[in-house]
Amino acid sequence: MAQQMLLLTVVSMWLFTGYFLAEATYYNHHMYNRFRAHNHHVNMDNQLPPEVPVVAEPVASQRVNFSRTFYGIMFDAGSSGTRIHVYRFIQKDPAALPVLDHEMYNAVKPGLSQYVEKPDVGGETIRQLLKVAKKTIPKELWIQTPVVLRATAGLRMLTPEKAKVLLDEVKEVFDDSPFFVPNNSVSIMNGANEGVLAWVTVNFLTGHLYAKTRRTVGILDLGGGSTQMTFLPKLKKTVLNAPPDYIARFDLFNATYELYSHSYLGNGLFAARLATLGALGSDDLDWKVFRSSCLPKKFSEEWTFGDHTYKVSGIADGYAGYKLCYQEVLRVVKGIVHQPLEVKGSSVFYAFSYYYDRAVDSGLIDKDRGGTVEVRDFKKRAKEVCNKMTKYRPISPYLCMDMTYITCLLKEGFGFKDSTVLQLAKKVNNVETSWALGATFDYFRNLNIH
Ligand SMILES: Nc1nc2c(ncn2[C@@H]2O[C@H](COP(=O)(O)OP(=O)(O)O)[C@@H](O)[C@H]2O)c(=O)[nH]1
Numbered sequence: 001m002a003q004q005m006l007l008l009t010v011v012s013m014w015l016f017t018g019y020f021l022a023e024a025t026y027y028n029h030h031m032y033n034r035f036r037a038h039n040h041h042v043n044m045d046n047q048l049p050p051e052v053p054v055v056a057e058p059v060a061s062q063r064v065n066f067s068r069t070f071y072g073i074m075f076d077a078g079s080s081g082t083r084i085h086v087y088r089f090i091q092k093d094p095a096a097l098p099v100l101d102h103e104m105y106n107a108v109k110p111g112l113s114q115y116v117e118k119p120d121v122g123g124e125t126i127r128q129l130l131k132v133a134k135k136t137i138p139k140e141l142w143i144q145t146p147v148v149l150r151a152t153a154g155l156r157m158l159t160p161e162k163a164k165v166l167l168d169e170v171k172e173v174f175d176d177s178p179f180f181v182p183n184n185s186v187s188i189m190n191g192a193n194e195g196v197l198a199w200v201t202v203n204f205l206t207g208h209l210y211a212k213t214r215r216t217v218g219i220l221d222l223g224g225g226s227t228q229m230t231f232l233p234k235l236k237k238t239v240l241n242a243p244p245d246y247i248a249r250f251d252l253f254n255a256t257y258e259l260y261s262h263s264y265l266g267n268g269l270f271a272a273r274l275a276t277l278g279a280l281g282s283d284d285l286d287w288k289v290f291r292s293s294c295l296p297k298k299f300s301e302e303w304t305f306g307d308h309t310y311k312v313s314g315i316a317d318g319y320a321g322y323k324l325c326y327q328e329v330l331r332v333v334k335g336i337v338h339q340p341l342e343v344k345g346s347s348v349f350y351a352f353s354y355y356y357d358r359a360v361d362s363g364l365i366d367k368d369r370g371g372t373v374e375v376r377d378f379k380k381r382a383k384e385v386c387n388k389m390t391k392y393r394p395i396s397p398y399l400c401m402d403m404t405y406i407t408c409l410l411k412e413g414f415g416f417k418d419s420t421v422l423q424l425a426k427k428v429n430n431v432e433t434s435w436a437l438g439a440t441f442d443y444f445r446n447l448n449i450h
Pocket residue numbers: 076077078079080081083111152153154222223224225226227268353354357426432433434436
C-alpha cells in the first residue's frame with residue numbers, strides 16, 4: 001500500500017511537471033524556447049495543459065546547488081463562496097521539471113455574486129484572502145507569483161453588466177496587490193471547462209492520467225448554481241449520441257482525449273432549491289412566500305441567494321415527506337438533464353462539493369475521511385431525513401430537500417443505477433478536489449510570454 005502511494009505520488013509529480021515547464025519558462029527564456037520547440041498544441045475549445053515536453057539531460061555543472069520554489073494563486077469565485085488556492089512548486093535543477101509540493105486553501109462565504117449592491121465589500125473579501133496568500137508566500141516571490149480568479153455559476157447567472165462591476169472590482173484589488181497580475185487574470189469560466197478542469201485535477205491526483213490503460217475516473221461536481229458531469233467515454237456510441245457541445249477534445253501526453261462534459265446552469269443545489277420552490281426568476285419577492293413539502297411544516301425564513309432574498313416556508317397545514325418532496329424536485333431535473341447510456345455501466349465517479357457536504361451532514365460519511373457510497377445510500381438517507389424532519393432540523397431545515405434533490409439528480413437526471421459507486425472525496429493526496437488545480441495548469445500553459 002505504502003509502495004503504491006509512493007508510486008502514485010511519483011507518477012503524479014512526473015505528470016505534473018509536464019504542465020509546469022511553461023511556468024518555469026516565465027522566468028527563463030532558454031527554458032521557454034525549449035518549451036515552445038517541444039509542445040504542439042491544438043487550439044481547441046477546452047484548453048488544457050500541454051503534452052510532456054522532451055527535456056534534455058542537464059550537464060552536471062547545472063545541477064549544482066539549484067533549487068527553486070515558486071507559487072501560483074488561483075481564486076475560485078463560486079456562487080456560494082470564494083476560495084483561494086495557493087500552490088507551491090519546487091524545481092530541483094534547471095532542467096528538472098517542477099513538482100507540486102503543497103497547497104494552501106482558504107474560503108469565505110458568501111460568494112461574490114451576493115455583493116452586487118456593494119461591490120467594494122465584495123472586493124474586500126478578496127483582499128482578506130490575499131492576506132492569507134501574503135502570509136504563505138515569501139515576500140521576495142510576491143512580484144513573480146501570478147494571481148488569477150475564475151468565476152463560476154454565481155456570476156454566470158448575473159447580467160453581464162452586474163458581473164462586470166464585480167470583476168472590475170476584483171481586478172482593482174489584484175492591481176493594488178504586490179502579486180503579478182497577468183492579462184485575463186479575472187474572468188468567468190465556461191461551464192464545460194469547469195467540468196473538464198475538475199476531471200483533469202482528479203485524474204491527475206489519482207494517477208490516472210499516466211496509466212497506459214487509459215482507465216480514468218469520472219467526476220460529479222455539485223455547486224450552488226450549477227452542476228457538472230465529466231467522464232471519458234469508453235464507447236464511441238456515447239460520443240456519437242451526445243449533444244455536440246457536450247464533447248470536449250484535447251491532447252494530453254501524446255494522447256487525444258474526448259471527454260463527455262456538461263454543466264447545467266440552474267441545477268446547482270441552491271438554484272435547485274429555488275426552482276423546487278417555484279421561486280427561480282419570480283417577481284414580487286417582497287410579498288410572495290414560497291412553500292414546499294420538502295421543508296419542516298413550521299419552518300419559515302428569508303433566504304438569500306445571488307442578488308435576491310426570498311421568503312420561504314414549509315406547508316403548515318399540509319403534508320411533508322420524501323414522496324411529495326421527490327415529486328417536487330423531479331420537476332427541476334426531468335427532461336433537462338441528458339442521460340449518457342454509459343453511466344449505467346460500471347464506471348467509477350468521484351463526487352465532491354455539495355455531494356460531499358450533504359453526505360457529511362446526513363451522516364453518510366466522515367467529515368475528514370470521506371468514503372465510498374452507492375447511489376442507493378443517498379436515497380435511503382434522503383427518505384430517513386425527510387420522514388424525520390424534526391430530528392434533522394437542527395443540522396439544516398433544507399437537508400430533506402437537498403438529499404432528495406441529490407438522489408433525484410443522480411437517478412432520474414443522470415440515470416445512474418442504485419448500485420453505482422461514488423467516491424466522495426474532499427482531498428486527494430492532500431490537495432482539494434476542485435477545478436482550481438486544473439485551471440492553474442491551464443493558466444500556466446496559456447501564459448503569453450514574449
Ligand atoms: N473543500 C472544498 N470545497 C470546495 C472547493 N471548491 C468548491 N467547494 C465546494 O463546492 C460547493 C459549492 O460550489 P460553488 O463554487 O459555490 O458553486 P458554483 O458556483 O455553482 O460552481 C461548496 O460545497 C464548496 O464548499 C474546494 O476547493 N475545496
